[in-house]
Amino acid sequence: MTNPTKIKRQFTPQQKAEAVALCLSENLSCATAAKRLGIHPRCLTTWVRQARIDRGDFGPPEQGQLTSEERAELARLRKENRELRRDKDFFKLAAAHFAKEQLPPRGFG
Known part of the structure; x- marks a missing residue:
């Protein structure tokens, strides 16, 4: 059922x-x-x-009592925070990738 x-x-x-x-x-x-x-x-x-x-x-x-206006602002700020964290993580990965390309090759070459 x-x-x-x-x-x-x-x-x-x-x-x-x-x-x-x-x-x-x-x-x-x-x-x-x-x-x-x-x-x-x-x-x-x-x-x-x-x-x-x-x-x-x-x-x-x-504590915990937010007006509707404050709730809307909190939601907007949380969204902005998520986007900024995502951008920061992207740039951190990109910087690591480009730094890796700049390193000399390892080994007996």
Whole structure:
């Protein structure tokens, strides 16, 4: 017997914002609002928590609490870091290759 394939639903930023607004404006629990909207409660809980962090509802950010803007910047910097490491490794290999060509041949020639 094969497992049914799960399809991951994609939500636009506007859909997420509207779901969060419904939950917060009507003071509904995430579970109640998620049931009403037909989405998984864990998704809505995550979106609401991030919206509250972005609004500063939790006071000064605690460790691990990044705003959406900070998360985007962190992702960009991590990508840039990967690319720079890849470039550095490439140039290191190229330098070793060209240095090897410059060495005199070994042995009794």
